[in-house]
Amino acid sequence: MPSTAEDIQAIRDNVRALCQDFPDTYWRETDKKQAYPQEFVKALTESGYLAVLIPEEYGGSGLGITEAGVILEEINHSGGNSGACHAQMYTMGTLLRHGSEEQKRRYLPAIASGELRLQAFAVTEPNAGSETTKIETRAVRKGDSYIVNGQKIFISRAKQSDLMLLLARTTPYADVQDKTQGISVFIVNMRDVKGNLEIRPLDLMVNHHTNTIFFEDVEIPASALIGEEGKGFRYIIDGWNAERILVASEAIGDGRWFTERASSYSRERVVFGRPIGTNQGVQFPIAKAYAHVEAANLMRFDAAAKFDRKEKCGAEANMAKLLASEAAWEAAEVCLTTYGGYGFACDYDVERKFRETRLLTVAPVNNNLILAFLGQNVLKMPKSY
């Protein structure tokens, strides 16, 4: 049964209350040390909110993307960064829809309780980038195992996670008629593999625990295969709408944080004898960014409602991701401008959130690819790829 407006508000209030234990100083210090917010992820797991998409029979609460989105939104709205743990929600659909009963029984209750973390999703490769079908990492069946060789790049939280959803080619690109075929998805327990699995951290602009991963004769059990061999690209695509709606929700949380901080600062900061917010050159850009964030929010809820009703929502999910990430970025720029020089001071957190929200226009999918989806699939214009 869908949640009522009161249910959603209760989730919002509870997540807000939980986030109060993790104030700006907590996230600032975590960022400065490039640390993983263990305490926050533990608290969120114990509260059950990280497992809302897991059905009740497997230890979760069986809620929808609408509720999951509100949770991630409130984390970012509080000043936090849901990037520390959002992948569990992003990847859940693949396991729920295409995993075997045995896989669900083995993993879902342990993920829900926090005993196992599913926080790593390995898709991107140096020679593939946005062109996912060009991935070269190979998984070759050998008896009851698959032997994996290849390289992934930009894989977040691999060191903080136990499980990784891995996309690999079981048939090389050159040997398939349809480029989307021959790709398989595996659920890999990284703590229990044979061979050489090397996780090498990348030094990035954001505290995202992102790595290059090298697979050298890594042996995983055949039972790690999700669904049918060679059909994995389809399974991943099935999860993309959910991912886009969740990213949009995070961006809306950021957008609200920026417009609230900017308007509050503009009321307090006095220059030339009056609050800077009195000046329309300061006030109007904040008001405009606010309007754009709220408009994106409507698209997000439209997409989420359609997704939860199992209706087609590709256009809405993509538009929500595009509009929300752009609105959040606009709000970030406006907030930084409003703070003037103080916007660059780490103690005000604007520069940290500024870096974090910029990522949402690029990852997990670049907004150019979103525009290509709208142009090609919705508006039926010629394809660029």
Ligand SMILES: Cc1cc2nc3c(=O)[nH]c(=O)nc-3n(C[C@H](O)[C@H](O)[C@H](O)COP(=O)(O)OP(=O)(O)OC[C@H]3O[C@@H](n4cnc5c(N)ncnc54)[C@H](O)[C@@H]3O)c2cc1C
């Ligand atoms: C902090 C961070 C964390 C990440 N975490 C993960 C993760 O956990 N797992 C994972 O698998 N990946 C992850 N990624 C990778 C991310 O998903 C990719 O960076 C993103 O999808 C873009 O791919 P790319 O960087 O290879 O860009 P490229 O594909 O190399 O593209 C470069 C530019 O060209 C543009 N472009 C390319 N083709 C076209 C076209 N046909 N039309 C218009 N524009 C085009 C792109 O939009 C982009 O602007 C992460 C990235 C970052 C930065």
